[in-house]
Amino acid sequence: xxxxxxxxxxxxxxxxxxxxxxxxxxxxxxxxxxxxxxxxxxxxxxxxxxxxxxxxxxxxxxxxxxxxxxxxxxxxxxxxxxxxxxxxxxxxxxxxxxxxxxxxxxxxxxxxxxxxxxxxxxxxxxxxxxxxxxxxxxxxxxxxxxxxxxxxxxxxxxxxxxxxxxxxxxxxxxxxxxxxxxxxxxxxxxxxxxxxxxxxxxxxxxxxxxxxxxxxxxxxxxxxxxxxxxx
Amino acid sequence: xxxxxxxxxxxxxxxxxxxxxxxxxxxxxxxxxxxxxxxxxxxxxxxxxxxxxxxxxxxxxxxxxxxxxxxxxxxxxxxxxxxxxxxxxxxxxxxxxxxxxxxxxxxxxxxxxxxxxxxxxxxxxxxxxxxxxxxxxxxxxxxxxxxxxxxxxxxxxxxxxxxxxxxxxxxxxxxxxxxxxxxxxxxxxxxxxxxxxxxxxxxxxxxxxxxxxxxxxxxxxxxxxxxxxxxxxxxxxxxxxxxxxxxxxxxxxxxxxxxxxxxxxxxxxxxxxxxxxxxxxxxxxxxxxxxxxxxxxxxxxxxxxxxxxxxxxxxxxxxxxxxxxxxxxxxxxxxxxxxxxxxxxxxxxxxxxxxxxxxxxxxxxxxxxxxxxxxxxxxxxxxxxxxxxxxxxxxxxxxxxxxxxxxxxxxxxxxxxxxxxxxxxxxxxxxxxxxxxxxxxxxxxxxxxxxxxxxxxxxxxxxxxxxxxxxxxxxxxxxxxxxxxxxxxxxxxxxxxxxxxxxxxxxxxxxxxxxxxxxxxxxxxxxxxxxxxxxxxxxxxxxxxxxxxxxxxxxxxxxxxxxxxxxxxxxxxxxxxxxxxxxxxxxxxxxxxxxxxxxxxxxxxxxxxxxxxxxxxxxxxxxxxxxxxxxxxxxxxxxxxxxxxxxxxxxxxxxxxxxxxxxxxxxxxxxxxxxxxxxxxxxxxxxxxxxxxxxxxxxxxxxxxxxxxxxxxxxxxxxxxxxxxxxxxxxxxxxxxxxxxxxxxxxxxxxxxxxxxxxxx
Numbered sequence: 001x002x003x004x005x006x007x008x009x010x011x012x013x014x015x016x017x018x019x020x021x022x023x024x025x026x027x028x029x030x031x032x033x034x035x036x037x038x039x040x041x042x043x044x045x046x047x048x049x050x051x052x053x054x055x056x057x058x059x060x061x062x063x064x065x066x067x068x069x070x071x072x073x074x075x076x077x078x079x080x081x082x083x084x085x086x087x088x089x090x091x092x093x094x095x096x097x098x099x100x101x102x103x104x105x106x107x108x109x110x111x112x113x114x115x116x117x118x119x120x121x122x123x124x125x126x127x128x129x130x131x132x133x134x135x136x137x138x139x140x141x142x143x144x145x146x147x148x149x150x151x152x153x154x155x156x157x158x159x160x161x162x163x164x165x166x167x168x169x170x171x172x173x174x175x176x177x178x179x180x181x182x183x184x185x186x187x188x189x190x191x192x193x194x195x196x197x198x199x200x201x202x203x204x205x206x207x208x209x210x211x212x213x214x215x216x217x218x219x220x221x222x223x224x225x226x227x228x229x230x231x
Numbered sequence: 232x233x234x235x236x237x238x239x240x241x242x243x244x245x246x247x248x249x250x251x252x253x254x255x256x257x258x259x260x261x262x263x264x265x266x267x268x269x270x271x272x273x274x275x276x277x278x279x280x281x282x283x284x285x286x287x288x289x290x291x292x293x294x295x296x297x298x299x300x301x302x303x304x305x306x307x308x309x310x311x312x313x314x315x316x317x318x319x320x321x322x323x324x325x326x327x328x329x330x331x332x333x334x335x336x337x338x339x340x341x342x343x344x345x346x347x348x349x350x351x352x353x354x355x356x357x358x359x360x361x362x363x364x365x366x367x368x369x370x371x372x373x374x375x376x377x378x379x380x381x382x383x384x385x386x387x388x389x390x391x392x393x394x395x396x397x398x399x400x401x402x403x404x405x406x407x408x409x410x411x412x413x414x415x416x417x418x419x420x421x422x423x424x425x426x427x428x429x430x431x432x433x434x435x436x437x438x439x440x441x442x443x444x445x446x447x448x449x450x451x452x453x454x455x456x457x458x459x460x461x462x463x464x465x466x467x468x469x470x471x472x473x474x475x476x477x478x479x480x481x482x483x484x485x486x487x488x489x490x491x492x493x494x495x496x497x498x499x500x501x502x503x504x505x506x507x508x509x510x511x512x513x514x515x516x517x518x519x520x521x522x523x524x525x526x527x528x529x530x531x532x533x534x535x536x537x538x539x540x541x542x543x544x545x546x547x548x549x550x551x552x553x554x555x556x557x558x559x560x561x562x563x564x565x566x567x568x569x570x571x572x573x574x575x576x577x578x579x580x581x582x583x584x585x586x587x588x589x590x591x592x593x594x595x596x597x598x599x600x601x602x603x604x605x606x607x608x609x610x611x612x613x614x615x616x617x618x619x620x621x622x623x624x625x626x627x628x629x630x631x632x633x634x635x636x637x638x639x640x641x642x643x644x645x646x647x648x649x650x651x652x653x654x655x656x657x658x659x660x661x662x663x664x665x666x667x668x669x670x671x672x673x674x675x676x677x678x679x680x681x682x683x684x685x686x687x688x689x690x691x692x693x694x695x696x697x698x699x700x701x702x703x704x705x706x707x708x709x710x711x712x713x714x715x716x717x718x719x720x721x722x723x724x725x726x727x728x729x730x731x732x733x734x735x736x737x738x739x740x741x742x743x744x745x746x747x748x749x750x751x752x753x754x755x756x757x758x759x760x761x762x763x764x765x766x767x768x769x770x771x772x773x774x775x776x777x778x779x780x781x782x783x784x785x786x787x788x789x790x791x792x793x794x795x796x797x798x799x800x801x802x803x804x805x806x807x808x809x810x811x812x813x814x815x816x817x818x819x820x821x822x823x824x825x826x827x828x829x830x831x832x833x834x835x836x837x838x839x840x841x842x843x844x845x846x847x848x849x850x851x852x853x854x855x856x857x858x859x860x861x862x863x864x865x866x867x868x869x870x871x872x873x874x875x876x877x878x879x880x881x882x883x884x885x886x887x888x889x890x891x892x893x894x895x896x897x898x899x900x901x902x903x904x905x906x907x908x909x910x911x912x913x914x915x916x917x918x919x920x921x922x923x924x925x926x927x928x929x930x931x932x933x934x935x936x937x938x939x940x941x942x943x944x945x946x947x948x949x950x951x952x953x954x955x956x957x958x959x960x961x962x963x964x965x966x967x968x969x970x971x972x973x974x975x976x977x978x979x980x981x982x983x984x985x986x987x988x989x990x991x992x
Contacts, residue, residue: 189980214966
């Protein structure tokens with residue numbers, strides 16, 4: 001995720017972390033009304049939100065990350081954004097925050113920490129993963145009317161989102177992306193094609209790859225390049 | 232043997248104690264004894280024993296006896312018995328006389344005997360059935376029994392024929408084989424024997440087919456199989472084919488003379504199978520005399536024979552057409568290599584110019600086409616398989632370029648040379664027409680037709696603008712031919728160009744009138760302007776050349792004039808295409824120089840300065856380095872040195888200095904200083920690539936708009952087909968365009984099937 005933080009990462013306001021309800025993670029929300037939960041969610045929001053804009057901005061996200069104990073570049077933050085269906089990279093609105101935390105059944109940092117690991121497993125399921133994967137691309141379209149993402153960012157995104165799932169394939173493909181000159185940007189259609197490619201095509205022999213099918217041209221070129229180098 | 236009824240007194244039948252008038256009951260044995268007399272007489276006649284012929288009374292009596300015995304009241308109605316004894320009469324005769332006679336003979340003698348016996352038998356049946364005729368009328372009909380004629384014939388079949396048929400068959404086949412070996416045989420005899428096989432079938436061909444034909448065909452097959460085995464080893468392909476043709480002819484002849492006509496097709500098929508089908512590949516691929524060799528050595532007769540023979544066997548022509556295709560492809564590819572080799576020996580600086588070798592190459596390809604088209608026509612009877620083979624062969628090598636020039640360019644250059652003044656081809660009008668016709672035919676084999684069109688257009692522009700076209704009629708004629716071959720869209724721009732020139736002349740006349748009528752509008756220099764319609768002509772880069780002052784006025788005057796004619800058009804001046812006649816006042820003598828506008832502009836700079844540097848010239852003219860180098864080279868380092876260069880090297884460098892060469896002179900008063908044209912090749916290819924991208928886009932959108940949903944493979948296929956008339960689109964290019972259209976949201980990939988696309992309205 002891109003960040004444009006100018007201030008050093010500061011710890012969260014110590015006072016706000018001593019929230020009576022946050023101390024007791026086992027007091028489940030079910031015994032309280034939903035309103036109470038929402039209240040805590042909102043309070044948590046305010047901890048990290050920028051007072052003037054009313055949004056959690058990149059700095060806020062950074063401090064959230066440090067409180068939760070994950071690096072801001074960790075894929076779990078992206079997953080959190082996905083859960084929130086956050087529209088703009090580096091920012092969470094109140095609506096999005098509420099949506100995400102409610103879905104996770106979380107109203108405190110402690111719960112959030114736990115929820116994040118569970119979230120990883122949830123996302124790993126095939127149907128959910130597809131949705132997450134396509135979200136990841138859209139999340140990186142920061143300019144209005146932007147349809148494609150530059151190669152450098154794509155490589156980072158691939159590593160982040162697929163690095164653990166398809167380690168060798170992704171490494172090999174990223175190597176190619178960096179040296180090829182045909183494409184400077186990647187669009188959504190190609191992006192989705194990559195996942196299908198890693199899912200379906202055997203590696204590293206690419207035995208079942210057929211360039212006469214409608215695979216994106218960049219993948220045709222990649223397979224060709226691999227085959228020439230292998231022989 | 233002819234039996235008749237006569238009045239001869241000898242051998243007359245006698246009734247011992249009866250007259251015809253009484254109608255007493257005839258006892259069976261009595262009656263039969265009488266009949267037996269008749270039968271015996273008949274037999275004697277057949278055996279050649281001297282006998283009287285039957286008189287009409289005798290005939291009548293025999294007939295009536297039967298009649299009476301049949302019409303008597305029971306128990307004296309002897310129809311059944313008579314019927315039986317009728318048959319027995321034949322059996323008896325056959326067993327006692329006929330069979331023994333046959334058994335003791337062999338081979339040809341046996342055959343003759345058989346023919347005789349059969350003939351006799353038929354006579355016997357005819358006569359006896361007449362005597363016993365009354366049985367046919369009622370008894371046989373009522374009981375639905377076999378008729379007398381059939382009974383009689385069957386007797387022969389069930390006895391003589393049955394016993395003799397194998398021997399007879401073998402004897403006949405032996406004679407046939409003898410004839411095949413060149414001996415004379417009695418064909419009439421064989422015809423008669425085989426007629427027996429046909430007739431004995433009594434209306435069906437089964438006896439002929441099963442008892443003779445099948446074995447005959449098998450024998451034929453093994454006969455020719457043996458022959459073929461030895462011939463294929465010893466004979467060359469043409470000799471073998473001659474033999475095969477001869478054999479087929481003889482077998483056909485055989486059918487005409489004695490075999491039944493129904494055997495013809497089966498017989499010829501057997502022969503073809505053994506001689507041709509079985510050994511087809513060996514024959515065609517014979518190393519020194521097979522199909523390849525015949526093509527190589529132009530053996531037209533042998534190839535025609537090959538066609539005639541191989542078109543008879545199933546798929547026989549396929550391998551022949553394949554070899555033909557390979558041969559033509561090889562010949563064509565050799566021409567390409569020849570041209571390549573010649574081109575690589577050219578001097579380095581002439582590398583990009585399409586030279587003489589390439590011209591020769593196109594000529595040779597045309598000749599090759601003529602030659603093999605004649606083959607298709609004469610040897611291969613215009614068969615579609617061979618037209619296809621020729622087409623595919625040419626498509627292979629016609630799309631190979633030579634020395635970096637694509638075939639499209641070569642062809643366009645070839646046309647240019649024919650159509651321009653002083654071109655390398657000097658031909659009569661008729662020859663030109665013919666050649667142009669053939670060139671257009673070759674175009675059909677080239678897949679990059681759009682590339683040809685663009686090169687052609689560029690060269691046409693040059694011819695038209697620099698007045699280099701040799702003959703207007705030829706120009707129009709080839710455009711008509713191209714239109715016929717490739718459609719109106721192909722030639723519409725070119726036709727527009729030719730029309731523009733005609734209009735330009737009119738414009739010029741009007742311009743001259745305008746100048747004459749407006750004194751202050753006179754530019755002081757003779758000016759000719761050609762106005763071109765932008766869409767028709769190739770795109771030209773127009774640089775902002777700094778015109779010499781004298782010319783600036785010209786341009787202004789024309790602009791004014793043009794405003795009077797039309798207000799809705801914008802004029803863009805292309806100085807790079809202009810020519811100029813200027814006078815150079817050299818010391819020896821004044822000379823007229825015919826130069827391009829660029830060159831003229833450069834020269835006029837020296838009216839104001841004696842000596843100019845490269846950079847000064849460049850900045851004053853406001854042209855690119857490329858243009859400046861080229862034009863200065865033409866004025867100082869080429870044939871005519873109008874300017875002196877310092878240093879006097881042969882190439883232009885940015886540090887050079889130039890001076891007017893006042894000492895320059897030439898034998899002539901008027902010289903043309905050529906400025907070699909920029910190589911357009913790269914630009915043409917770029918332009919065509921760009922047009923192709925648009926064309927592919929348009930095609931994809933068109934297809935998807937009408938189909939809405941389509942699989943990738945279908946889309947590619949239809950796209951290739953749609954565009955095929957102009958060029959063969961590269962698959963990768965199509966894929967790229969699809970991706971682009973997805974980004975531009977004309978299409979999307981189907982969510983469930985990644986190989987299918989949907990049109991987004």
